[in-house]
Amino acid sequence: MTNSPPTDEIIAIIDAHKALEGPLLPILHALQDTFDHIPQAAGPLICDALNISRAELHGVISFYHDFRDAPAGRHVLKICRAEACQAVGGKALAEETLAKLGLDWHGTTPGGAVTIEPVYCLGLCACAPAAMVDDRVIGRMDSAKMQTLLEKVGA
Amino acid sequence: MKLYIPLDSAAKALGVDEVAAALASEAEKQGIEIDIIRTGSRGMIWLEPLVEIEQDGIRIGFGPATPEDAAAILAGNSDKALGPVEELDWMKRQDRLTFARVGVIDPLDLADYEAHGGLNGLRRALGMTGQEIVDEVKTSGLRGRGGAGFPTGIKWQTVHDADAPQKYIVCNADEGDSGTFADRMIMEGDPFTLIEGMAIAGLAVGATKGYVYLRSEYPDAIAIMSRAVEIARAKGLLGADVLGSGRAFDMEIRKGAGAYVCGEETSLLNSLEGKRGIVRAKPPLPALEGFLARPTVVNNVISLATVPVIFEKGAQAYADFGLGRSRGTVTLQIAGNVARGGLFETAFGITLGEVVNDLGGGSATGRPVKAAQVGGPLGAYLPVSKFDAPLGYEELDAEGGLLGHAGIVIFDDSADMLEMARFAMEFCAVESCGKCTPCRIGAVRGVETIDRIAQGDADALPLLTDLCEVMKDGSLCALGGFTPLPVMSAVSHFPDDFAHGRAAAE
Numbered sequence: 001m002t003n004s005p006p007t008d009e010i011i012a013i014i015d016a017h018k019a020l021e022g023p024l025l026p027i028l029h030a031l032q033d034t035f036d037h038i039p040q041a042a043g044p045l046i047c048d049a050l051n052i053s054r055a056e057l058h059g060v061i062s063f064y065h066d067f068r069d070a071p072a073g074r075h076v077l078k079i080c081r082a083e084a085c086q087a088v089g090g091k092a093l094a095e096e097t098l099a100k101l102g103l104d105w106h107g108t109t110p111g112g113a114v115t116i117e118p119v120y121c122l123g124l125c126a127c128a129p130a131a132m133v134d135d136r137v138i139g140r141m142d143s144a145k146m147q148t149l150l151e152k153v154g155a
Numbered sequence: 156m157k158l159y160i161p162l163d164s165a166a167k168a169l170g171v172d173e174v175a176a177a178l179a180s181e182a183e184k185q186g187i188e189i190d191i192i193r194t195g196s197r198g199m200i201w202l203e204p205l206v207e208i209e210q211d212g213i214r215i216g217f218g219p220a221t222p223e224d225a226a227a228i229l230a231g232n233s234d235k236a237l238g239p240v241e242e243l244d245w246m247k248r249q250d251r252l253t254f255a256r257v258g259v260i261d262p263l264d265l266a267d268y269e270a271h272g273g274l275n276g277l278r279r280a281l282g283m284t285g286q287e288i289v290d291e292v293k294t295s296g297l298r299g300r301g302g303a304g305f306p307t308g309i310k311w312q313t314v315h316d317a318d319a320p321q322k323y324i325v326c327n328a329d330e331g332d333s334g335t336f337a338d339r340m341i342m343e344g345d346p347f348t349l350i351e352g353m354a355i356a357g358l359a360v361g362a363t364k365g366y367v368y369l370r371s372e373y374p375d376a377i378a379i380m381s382r383a384v385e386i387a388r389a390k391g392l393l394g395a396d397v398l399g400s401g402r403a404f405d406m407e408i409r410k411g412a413g414a415y416v417c418g419e420e421t422s423l424l425n426s427l428e429g430k431r432g433i434v435r436a437k438p439p440l441p442a443l444e445g446f447l448a449r450p451t452v453v454n455n456v457i458s459l460a461t462v463p464v465i466f467e468k469g470a471q472a473y474a475d476f477g478l479g480r481s482r483g484t485v486t487l488q489i490a491g492n493v494a495r496g497g498l499f500e501t502a503f504g505i506t507l508g509e510v511v512n513d514l515g516g517g518s519a520t521g522r523p524v525k526a527a528q529v530g531g532p533l534g535a536y537l538p539v540s541k542f543d544a545p546l547g548y549e550e551l552d553a554e555g556g557l558l559g560h561a562g563i564v565i566f567d568d569s570a571d572m573l574e575m576a577r578f579a580m581e582f583c584a585v586e587s588c589g590k591c592t593p594c595r596i597g598a599v600r601g602v603e604t605i606d607r608i609a610q611g612d613a614d615a616l617p618l619l620t621d622l623c624e625v626m627k628d629g630s631l632c633a634l635g636g637f638t639p640l641p642v643m644s645a646v647s648h649f650p651d652d653f654a655h656g657r658a659a660a661e
Contacts, residue, residue: 021364021447022409024429029371029410050429063431063588065413066371078372082333082582083528083575084564087491088519120415120532120582122372123336124168125564126200126489126496135374139168 005035010042014049024050024060028067036071065117073108073115075153078132079141081118084125090141093129094118097146101155113154156182156189156229159207159214161258163196163343164375165336169219171204177222178206181229189229195344197258198498199245207240216240245499245514250476250484252468253461254500257344263382265390268347274398276466280355281400288359289315292462294470296482300337301327301418301455302530302559302633304481304548310452313442314360317450322362324353325427325446325453328369328376329411329418332531334562337486338456340498342369342376345460346383347392350406352459354397355466356452357404365406366446367456368423371413381408415586419632420453422588433588434632455560457486478504481547481558491528491564492518504550508542511565522567526649528575530559532582533637535644536572557640572649576642577605583638593626594635601626601642608653616653619646 013034017026027046031038038061047057061067079094098116101109108115124130127139133149160166160175175191182189197205205218206228216237217228227233240246251257260267268274280288293308314322326349330338342349353365369377384406387393395403409427411417417426421435424446445451461483465473474482481503487510489496494516511517511527518524526536529546535556537544544554551558566575580601587594601622607615623639630636646653 020407022428025409025412025426029412056430059431060429063414063433067412083532083578084334084491084562086575086578087564087566087570119372119413120586121331121333121335122164123330123339124165125334125336125491125562126493126498127165127169127203128491130168132372137164137168137375139165 004041005039007041007045009034010039010045014042014045018049024052024057028061032067037068040069073112075114075134076117077114077149077153078117078119078122080120080122080124080128080130082121082125084121085129088128090129093141093143093146096143097150101150109155111154114150156187157209158189158191159194159209160191161196161203161205162193162262162375163203163340164373165200165340166196166203166205167375169200169203170221173222174204174206174220174225177225178228181225185226185229187229192261194260195257195262196340196498197240197246198254198340199243199495200497201495202237205240214240216243245495245497248514249500250502251500252464252473252476252484253348253457253486254341254345254498255464256348257341260345262344262346262379263386265347265386265392268345272467273347273463274351274392276463277351277354277392277398279466280358281398281402285315285359285361288355291466291470292359295465295473296477296480297458297461297465297473298481298548299455300457300461300486300560302332302557304558307454307458310442310454311356311359313440314362314450314452317443319450321364321447321449322360323446323449323451324356324360324362324365324406324459325424325451326353326365326367326456326459327418327420327423327453328367328373328380328456329423330373330456330560331370331415331418332533332560332562334490334528334564335488335531335560336490336562337488337498337560339373339376341456341460342373342380346380347387348463349380349456349460350383350387350392352462353406354393354404355462356454356459358397358402360450360452362452363403363405365404366427367406367408368411368417368427369408370411377408377410384408414588415582416588416632416634419634422632423453424451431588434590436631457560476502478502478545478547479549481549485546485558485561487546488560488562489515489565490562492520492567493565494519503547504545506542507537507544507546507563508539510546510563511542515565518565518567520567520569522569524565525568525570526566526572528564528566528641529562530557531562532579533557533633533640534559534562535640536566536575536648537644538648541648555644557637572645572652573605573609576645577602577609579638579641579645580605583634587634591630591632591635593629594638597622597626597635598638601638605642616646
C-alpha cells in the first residue's frame, strides 16, 4: 500500500467541485483520476464538505463499478462481455485470456502490470469483440491481438 | 489535397490513427501537401478505417485502409478505392436527417456546422414561444429514441406547464445497451447538434440549465462533448445570452460510473444528484419532480439531436417519414455477427429481414443466421421466421418484441440460446440496483433455474416461466421488468436449445 495521499491535495479536489449541483460523482471521479482509487483518508473530508454520513458515502462508492478503494494495476484491460461481442466469440476470448493469466474478473497480475475488468458494452458492437486498455479502444479482438496486447502491457 | 479521416471510436478501434499517421508521413516523403480533417464515421463500420480524398468537390472513399495502403491511396491507384462515398448503396438508401452531418464535418468546427445547416433550427425556435416550440415537436411525432418511445412533445408539455423557479434538461447519454452505438457516434461526430437540441428544449420548457449524463465507457465521446460545450460557450451558443437573444441556457457534461441501470431515467437522476443509482417510484414523474426535485425533461441523445433538424426542415417534413405511429427516421445499429455492420438511418417501416440480410449481408461467419436480438439486452431474441416484421414501435410490440434504441444484434447458428437466456439473467443480477426484490433476487434465481434446465431438470422450466411473470409484474423499471423478454423469447422460439440437457440426462 502506498503512503496516504496529502490531505491538502484531497481538500483542493473537493473544493474545486463542491459548488456543482450534485457534486459527489465529479469529486469521486477527480479523486480516482488523481490517486487511481478513492483514498480512505478522503472519506471524512468528503462527508464533512457535503454534509453526508459515512454510510451514505460508502453506499455510493460501493454502488458503482468504476470506483475502487485500492489502486488497480498499472494498466486496466476491460473486455466486453455483452451480447454483440458474444455473437462473435467474445466469451471464448475472455475465458481464454483469464485462463492464460490465471485470473478471475477484477484480478490483477502478480507483478501489478494489469487488472482485468469485465465491461458491458463499449459501443463497438459492429466491430466486435471489443476491448479497452486504459482509454484506448480495440475492435475485432482475437487471440493473436490479445497476446500482443498482453505482452505490450507487461502481463 | 484534402483528406477526411474519421476520429470515431470504432474507426480508432480498427486502427485509423495508424492509417492517418502513415498518410501524413507518406505525403511528407513525397512532398505532397495535404490537409487532414478528422470527422465522425459515415457508419459503414465494415469499411473502417475509411479514408476520403476530395477531388473536384467529390469525396472518394478508400477502405478498409491499412497503413500499408498509404502510398497507393495518395497516388489514387489503391485497390481499396470505393468511388464517391455519397454514391455507395449504403449511403444512397438512407434518409439521413439526424445523422446528416456525421462523417461529413469536423465535429468541433462550429463554422463548418453552420455551413451544413447547423443553428438554423435554434434560430427559428428563438422566434417562437415555448408553447409554439412544444407544438412543433408534437406535430413532428417524435418519440423517445432511448427505447420507451414516449411522445417527446407531451413530455415537454408537462415540464412547460409546471411552475418552478428552476427547470432542467437532462440528456440521457448512458447508452449501455449492447448493440447500440448511435448516441456515441453522434456525440463523437456532431456534438453541436445535441447542444442545439438541448438549447431548443430549454427554450421550449423554460429551463436554463442542462446536463448530459454520459457513460464512463465512452472516453472519446466525453472528450469531444466537453470540448464542444467549451467552444459553444465561447462562441455565444451557450451562456447567459444564447445567440444574442437575451435568453439563457448553459450545460455541463457529467460522467457516469459504470452502472447500467443509470440508463433508467429516475436512477440516472439519483446518480446525477450524487446518490446511489437506485430507481425511483413514479409518480412523481421526473417531468414534475426530476433533478433536485425540479421539473426536468429527460430525453435520450438521439431524441434531442433530432430536434434541430425538425425545426430546420419543419415538423411536417419530419413526420412525413415513417409508418403508423412511428414517425420520422430510426437510426438502426446493425451489430454482432454480421457481414456489414454499422449505422443506417431510414424511415420507420423497413423489415428486420431487409436489415439483416440485405443491408447486413447475413452473418460475418457465413453460417446461417439463427436469431436477432432487437432493442438491447432487454429486447427479444427473434427467430428468422419473424424477420418479416416491420421496424416500428407498435409493429415490433405486436410480434412480442421491443424496438428499444434500435440496436440489432445478429447471431449465427452456433449461438446457444439457453446460454444467451442465462446471460440475460446474469447481467440483470450484476446490474440490478437492488430496489425491487423480484429483480434483485429473481435474477439470481433465474440463473440457477436455467442451470437446472441445462442439467435436464424437467420441473425447472415452468418455474422459470413463473419467475419471469413475477419479475415482469413486480419490478419498477425496465431492467427487472424486461429481462424476462430475452429469456422467454429464447425459450419459446428456440425450444430445442432448452431440451439438450434433458436429452442428455435421459
